[in-house]
Amino acid sequence: MREITADIAVVGGGPAGMSAALRACGLGAKTVLIERDAALGGILNQCVHDGFGLLRFKKQMSGSQYAQQFADAVYESSASVMTETTVLKLIPGECGSKAQSRQGLYTTGEKTGGALIRAGAVILAMGCRERPRQQAGIVGSRPAGVLTAGAVQKYINVEGYLPGRKAVILGSGDIGLIMARRMTLEGIDVAGVYEIMPSPGGLRRNVAQCLDDYDIPLRLSSTVTEVHGKKRVEGVTVADVDAARHPIPGTEVFVPCDLLVLSVGLIPENELSRDAGIEMDPVTGGPVLDNFMMASVPGFFAAGNVSAVFDLVDYVSDTGEAAAEGACRFLGGEALPEYVTVRAGDDVSFVLPGKIRRDLPSSALYMRVKRTIENAVLEILADGKPVYEKKHPIVTPPEMVTARFHESAGSGVPDAGGLTVRILGD
């Protein structure tokens, strides 16, 4: 078998993997980037709509532009890129005694053949995937025409097919909202978006610019209870739900359609990570990480949607850079300082990273809140004492909240008590 040696191996060539590879090369690491598709860019390649890059580049770009900009930079860098290559297995710490080639990655690909990559550090950047129909509670017969929003996006924007004439969308995640607009502009009649929760799953500006702008109805607290049709979807039954999310008898309505689009959430893709024995966080669905983005197995780092589902690609790119910096520091052999735990306090569902090494001057924290709160205050407590406070006019569950925590801004180094992040209302 072919053997390849690198300082850093990056698994996945989407926005997280590309920014990780670029930063790793910039720091002088010999880097190999592995991507299963033919082109770099990941899911951005099917995002032809704009709204990307506002934070990083202060301009509106489409997803494909954002991806191409990074892909061009990767191909100009010293990174060695293996496309159409799949990582089959990660082998932590068992590939020889030399620190620089301690981790192993078995890969396969039509062009690259079977290979063993030995690297000092591995950056996981596999992204996430969509929840399938079973997780949306849709059981029964399986007619053609039930697709996830991302699959519809790929058919329309990449392959050039229209997968239906009249669509119903279940779930109001951002991809579903984006596809409601896209399908409408491509001539598919979108009958409506049905959301089981009392508030939209996606960003409010996407509700405004993708639904309201095209008079597409959004029905909250409602769901699809039945899919009709044998070979092809012929319609769905929708019904209102009660506070416990159970359909309310008597509210059922039949909606004719030949396409049911699912936009019911995303799951970090961590089969490789779990198989490698990496500890997972049940709330984020990603590895438990420190602020170097290092996982529980030394030498393994994670970036982007594999670590938690982000709402903005700009943050994904930022975590790629943080992971590359962490990996280079790890390769330098520096002993890593002790960490303290970062806890999700009142109204916070999770904080990424969940651990902070103590000597870092500044660290980005990403979190999601449990409910919409106006005039909110984000507060960080170190050993129970407030050390950071920031006002937010509004926080909502679909929108990630970020904070840059400086130890110097606080009352000293947090001790064993660690940090707690909480949101206070009025």
Next chain:
Amino acid sequence: MKKFTCIVCPISCSLAVQAEGGGDITVTGSKCDRGKAYAKDEYLAPKRVITTTVKIDGADIALLPVIGTAPVPKELLRTCLRHLYGIKVTAPVRMGDVIERDILGSGVDIVAARSAVIKKG
């Protein structure tokens, strides 16, 4: 009175625009001036950025994503999209290449939103 959800920032203010006599309009519900400007534009002359795909021959991809260099008046959006469906380009294409100059006299160019190389074999 017309109502909008502001899309300028994540606060997503609920804006209301009221036309006064003499062509003046007032915006309420906005927390900032950028929101006020957005509401005025949205009321008087709404604009949208064109993003879609066009056919491409001889490339490693089936469709070429494209984007407008600036927003066009909202009422031109669908006409522009229909026009772009009739366009076919040939590989190779570099991101930023102009696909359609001054689309339908709007002053906006449509450019390639990614690169495409010639398909091998």
